[in-house]
Amino acid sequence: MIELNFPAANPAPSAACCFLFQGDELLLKEDSEQNIIPLMQDIKKLPSPLVHFQYIGTLNQTACYTGSIEAPRLPAGYTPKKLRPLYSELSEDLFGMALRAYHLLTWLKNNQFCGCCGTKMATLSEELAQKCPSCGHIAYPKISPAIIVAITKEDKILLARSNRFPPGRYSVIAGFVEAGENLEQGVIREIKEEVGIQAKNIRYFSSQPWPYPDSLMIGFTAEWAGGEITIDNKEIVAADWFTANTLPDIPGQGSLGRKLIDWYLKK
């Protein structure tokens, strides 16, 4: 279980977990054929200095840190790995903390200076926030809500192709919530904008942190209420109704989009 538990213990325990990133890849330590998260006692031996090294709370009472390692070459025994595919390699708890670590590291990198007066920010010890020593402005980690929705019509599901997807890939509709909207309004607007139809019976499904760079995906199900599919051919380049037997290439396990499609398949 992730808990905030601020301030951090001082000195940091040698068994603290350190989620270090090289670019967007998480540093793992090879330990008898298994990749594990390095501990504080391991990273003290690393030759390269760490950047944005920061306590981020505890996982099952173990202190956790995030940080960036910028050495071009890593010592033997360490492997950087893309975060998303680690969904199937790490436990749910560790993967969740790795997402939190990456989200907060990105926020720390992008908020080094005060947005009001430009002074170098200082990280607070009593909570995870940055405070400007000059004007007192406080910045908290940014979380951007985005909706993702599976729309069904009789025995079919609507799937669309974004111009950002790999060739042939389709998924459910998704988009950021706009200022001034509630989540349901965001769902209705995104559906209208991306595929031109009306939807009804919008129901909450589940949610998932998606720190690429700072989203929280909020999943919904909905039913077609009227209109024909119309796409803009810019962001969305194809969309159609599919049955369980005619599904195109869909996202792999681990994403909320895939969970929504799996929900449709089990209906």
Ligand SMILES: [Zn+2]
């Ligand atoms: Zn300031």
